[in-house]
Amino acid sequence: MTVTSGQLLLESSTPYMKAENTAVPxxxxxxxxxxxxxxVRTSLQGSYIYEWLGFNNNSDSWDIPLAYGTINTYTPSIEGGILLNIRDINSDQIISSYRCWIFVPQILGASVSIEESTCQYLTFVGTAQTRNLVYYDLDGNSHIVVYPLTYSISSSQGIEGESKDEFVSIEAPFSDDEYTLTVALPALGKSASSEPVAHTAFAVRAMIGHEVIKPEVPNEGHMGIVSGSAPLEIRFTDNSKGVVTNQEWRLGSISSREKDPFHVFTTAGRDTVRLFVENFETGCMDEAELEILIMDLALEAPNAFTPNGDGVNDQFRVYYRSVRKFKMQIVSRWGRTVYESDNPAEGWDGSIGNGDAPPGVYYYFVEAEGYNPGEKIKLQGPVHLIREK
Structure with missing residues (x-):
């Protein structure tokens, strides 16, 4: 692995990472x-003298000879500062100078506390105990290396949040738990974890569950689990999280404080169900909503069916939505009634009495009323009964 910085390259068979130099970038x-x-080597190639020097912490100067000659690489044996002076091979004058610092960091420990707890967020502040790494600027002033640490918070549910600084915020939890801070230098595989800190949850989250009570009916038109034809019967459930002391449902124009209310939707159009929850002691509140779509009266009829027992198009049925009243009559070409029904979920199977009706053209007459005032549909037309020869 090789990282280029100016005219110096660092090569290593093991992972390493860079820290920010705020004094001398x-x-x-x-x-x-x-x-x-x-x-450590320079990318500069040519006939030069390479003078390698180490930083002397006792004298605060670059006066430790490391290597001198025409070799542009140096293999350090200890950590610290390295200075490369590139000299003219004839005059021995310094052409360029480059510096770098090499350290072995250590994470000695970690601690954590709760900085802030609200209805929306839980914020932790972490502290890392690390080995001090000292470097110097061009004037000989000392500075402490700032470790490029990552901070992560975990609970019994796993890792909850991560940050590049000591403050880590997560979504306010809905159950009591203990939280542990881990500080790490991921590229080096170094880390330390704190003792856990306990938190008593007080936030709430509104969550709506629902079950369509009205069973699915063949040939009834639908557009999703929370849409359907009237009357649409739904059992709602309060699946909210946290310590909920008060809840209120808004089911259209109706309010309810039941935990799991039941409601029948009959008016075509869109309606919104809302759930409001509160933890009275902490003042935390939340709400959730669910859209309900009740479709208008609709009625369609096929023009043929094949009652051959293969499970496909074996009956003459109408496609319908939001039907409150229904009447269907099927007659032969001579006007004889062969089938009647007041249930749109039922259909004619092509029989007359105990026998099969002959193939040919029959005629249907259908009347339906919806749940909206004055909503009526009438259909009539031919239907072909087809039998295989």
Missing amino acids: ADSIYLVNQVAGLT
Whole structure:
């Protein structure tokens, strides 16, 4: 792995990462698991003298000779600062200088506390105990390396949130739990975890469950689980999370404080069900809504059916939605009534009495009323009864 910084390259067979140098941005700070196996070199090629020097913490100066000659690489044996002076091979004058710092970081421990707890968020503040890594600027002033740590909060549910700084916020929980902070240098595989901190939940989250009580009927038109034809009977359930002390349902113009109310929708159009929940002691509130679609009266009839017992189009049935009253009559070409029904879910199977009706053309007459005032449909027309020869 090779990272380029200015004219210096760091090569290593093991992972490493960079920390920000706020004092001298041009001087790279490398964090490694171990110094052994590192090679520092310059990308500059040519006939130069390469003078490698180390930083002396006692004298606060670059006065430790490391290597001198025409080799543009250096293999460090200890951590610290490295200075490369590139000199003219004839005059020995310094042409360029480059610096970097190499450190082995250590995460010694971690602690966590709850910074803020609201109805929406739970915020933690973490502290990492790390080994101090000291570097110096061009004037000899010392600075402490800021570790590029990641902070993560976990509970019995797993990792809840992550951050690049010491503040970690998660969605307000709805049940009591204990939370642990982990600080890490992921690229180096280094981490430490705190002792858990307990939190008593007080937030609430409104959640609506529903079950369509009215069974599915063959040939009834639908557009989804919360849509259908009138009357649409639905049992609602309060699946809210948290400590809910009060709840209220708004079912159209009707209010209810039942936990799991039942409601019948008969008016065509869109309606919205709302659930309001509250934890009275903490003042946390939330609401949820669910849209209900009741479709207008609709009626359609096929022009043929094949009662051969294959399970496909074996009966003459109308397609319908939101039917309150229904009447269907089927007659032969001579006007004889062969079938009558007041149930739109039923159909003619092509029989007359105990026998099969002969193939040919029959005529249907259908009347239906919907749930809206004055909503009526009449259909009539021929239907072909087809039998295989």
